[in-house]
Amino acid sequence: MLCQLSINNFAIVRFLELDFKVGMTSITGETGAGKSIAIDALGLCLGNRIDANSVRPGATKAEVSARFVLDDVPLAKRWLEDNDLEMEDDCILRRTISAEGRSRAYINGNPVPVAQLKSLGQLLVGIHGQHAHHAMLKSEHQLTLLDAYANHKMLLDGVSKSYQRTKDIEHNLQQLEQAQHERLARKQLLQYQVEELNEFNLAENEFTEIEQEHKRLANGSELIERCQQTLSLLNDNDDGNVGSLLYQSISIAEGLVDVDPQLSSISDMLNQALIQVQESTSEIESYVSNIELDPQHFEYLDTRLSQAMQLARKHHVSPQTLSAHHLALKTELADLSGDETKLDEIRMQLEQSKAAYAKHALKLSQSRARYAKELNKLVTQSIHELNMPKGQFIIDVAYQAEHISVNGSDKIEFLVTTNPGQPLQPIVKVASGGELSRIGLGIQVITAKKVSTPTLIFDEVDVGISGPTAAVVGKMLRSLGESTQVFCVTHLPQVAGNGHQHMYVNKFNKGGQTETLMTPLSKEQRVNELARLLGGDSITENTLANAKELLH
Incomplete structure (x- = not known):
């Protein structure tokens, strides 16, 4: 899990050193305060691309470092061993960016390519952005979500390797046939x-x-x-x-x-x-x-x-x-005797490889169909809880033997109906913006429970949700936080109140320059922040009472 994040001269942050705990951490702040600044900074440690505003104005360089505890992350430990980057205690990812735009990356003090930060970062942190539900409209992303839930990596690897072998043989045969010509x-x-x-x-x-x-x-x-x-x-x-x-x-x-x-x-x-x-x-x-x-x-x-x-x-x-x-x-x-023996051997290898691919692809398709049924029930139940009581969600898994790709031979389509009497249709044609947000959030939370990533970040994924539905979302994320470290950037008090801890982002002017701070809130401070989210600048006894009821 992420236990510490240090930020120096990044964007409008002069200096921040944040310690994090297990469970769900709510992050709130006023509009424009930079609630996502810490997530953006962490993204640099995870190998994200830098931009022109990465370095704070007037500074020569920006530096961000993230410390992770890997006690329950065997995949990350194995990755570090395989890349000769073992650590004695915690794992530290660090990134520096010069004012000229040059970047350097380090893992446990060792200089590494940025690509290695990204490779290791994928094992440590999963980020769900506020526009993730829009990606859900694309067939390839729907396939990714289903595979993430099924977690059948060995089957995916089998298909991928078989596909690559088939393509290699096809390329070899093409070259030989060209040479024969x-x-x-x-x-x-x-x-x-x-x-x-x-x-x-x-x-x-x-x-x-x-x-x-x-x-x-x-x-x-x-x-x-x-x-x-x-x-x-x-x-x-x-x-x-x-x-x-x-x-x-x-x-x-x-x-x-x-x-x-x-x-x-x-x-x-x-x-x-x-x-x-x-x-x-x-x-x-x-x-x-x-x-x-x-x-x-x-x-x-x-x-x-x-x-x-x-x-x-x-x-x-x-x-x-x-x-x-x-x-x-x-x-x-x-x-040049025109011997066809080698060509015949390669053609036979290709047929065998295609047969092996079809076998792997069919097993993968069967696994997808099995987990799709399971996910159908969970997502349907989730959207019922998210104020869509008559909604139904179905994943259509169509095996197409003639379709050969690195991801298998399936065509995946998310089907949904939101009102009684309406037939199941592709989600892109049916769901409104608010419905899409709720369906997408339900899928993200459900799939997040199945993945081994120790830290999950939800960056304003509750946009378009309010009222009782927001309370359900908050409970979902808190439940997820019982087994996984969760960070949730939100503007909803019903969601923020479910956090095991709460951090507040504040933007202010100092010496003619803008700065941002992120500070942990005490219980009393949390009540005041939830009251602000409920009533704006006007905090009354009623809003304070309501805030106390929201606080878990």
Whole structure:
């Protein structure tokens, strides 16, 4: 429960330190005094968004801290343990806001993201605002109210997890089917490309070979002419050739060896040179004899060379690597076998997941229908007590198997009739503003008894209610306060008188600045405050007597 709230320089509050007790605490004050100021400040500790008026004018920062006793709140204790934020004694939530709008959050002295304040705050405090009954007109909020009353968290978690798994599998299947579509398009392209390259069938290193042969044939006549010139110089020229000159040189050198044996190496080298010339001559003669100036073969080579270069440009590779590219495409085509096995497995998983979801959703729907009947009786009884004696309240739970959502497959609708003889109709079409307030308040009080939140705040939820009905509301909230800490901001004396304790909010001017204070009232002070609520500024003996009767 909330045991202490400290507020510094927040809005029109300079400083407040409030200690709270168990039971129901009534909060009253004059119009415009800021009765909800403490609730707004507490909201900051619970992770609510800040606004431009959070910091008191003239102050550099605002600071709010809330102390909670968690003796009977195991979920909050577990949350703190899971997030390594355990406390030694009480749990302290703190929030600071600078005048520039920067915010910092702390749990038990540890800096945390604001989202963690909100996450923990939901386990500690439940706030019911004066416009909550308007939210009740929306189908999704009606579903939330029913689930809060049923408190079937495990069933909700089962549906949520099953729904998420189904969505994940659907997403995976969609990606695989898209990839399969892309693979099919790629396969069709590869089949065309491979067939084209298969038809051309360029062998490894063939392009280099035909390129060289094409160049040789293109220059065949010049090659023959140059080779004949070389042969003439080496051996065939009668006027003098390399071979005959070498013979003469060898003859002279061998004669010199007889005179000086040291010249024998020169004779050997000249003999070797003659051998090289003779072998070169033989090679050139063989080469010339094998040159065939075949125009048809040249045309074939020219055509194949052109086709290879054209295909290489088409495939954005060099002609030298066209054969390797052809092999790579054939390998990729073989890998794209169009195997549907994995897709079939995913489709089967999806069907199984949908079946599991339907099973969870049906169990949840059955639980909702069971608790709806229970809630129907309680709300109908409550609105009878709230001056609607002929009213009837029904929750219609319609299971729609084709509807798949994270919250299940149910369509929830609150139906009501407020006058005898009228059929049940959706609450949005039937209830007036005052009736809606009473029905909404009844549901809030009933559902609040079922939730594990240790502190509940009702912020002017009794708007539109007066007279005997207000007294019933007060008794409802007091009864709720017997088991749960309840704060009720109200303007009704019949409600305020039911509080186990009472706090008064007062706004005043000090030094040219507005301030707000919240102070606990003694029994005598409570009587005077209830008399003020009953009679306004004119407090008489009768109003005081009436106030004493209202005080519990």
